[in-house]
Amino acid sequence: MPRITPGDPYKLIKLLSKLGFKPIRRxxxxxxxxxxxxxxxxxxxxxGKKIKPGLVRVNNN
Numbered sequence: 001m002p003r004i005t006p007g008d009p010y011k012l013i014k015l016l017s018k019l020g021f022k023p024i025r026r027x028x029x030x031x032x033x034x035x036x037x038x039x040x041x042x043x044x045x046x047x048g049k050k051i052k053p054g055l056v057r058v059n060n061n
Contacts, residue, residue: 006052008051009031009045013033016033020036
C-alpha cells in the first residue's frame with residue numbers, strides 16, 4: 001500500500017467535487033461537503049497547513 005503524504009486541502013476539496021461531493025456549508029476554517037447518499041466529510045482549511053495522512057485515510061468497510 002503506498003504511503004499517503006500530507007496534501008493541500010483545496011486539492012482534496014476539488015477531488016471530492018469530482019467524486020460527487022458538493023459543499024453544503026463552511027463553518028470557520030472547515031468546509032463540509034456531502035454526496036447524494038448523505039455521506040458528510042469535514043475538511044479543515046487552515047492557511048499554510050496541509051492535511052495530515054490520518055485525515056485522508058480511506059475506510060473500505
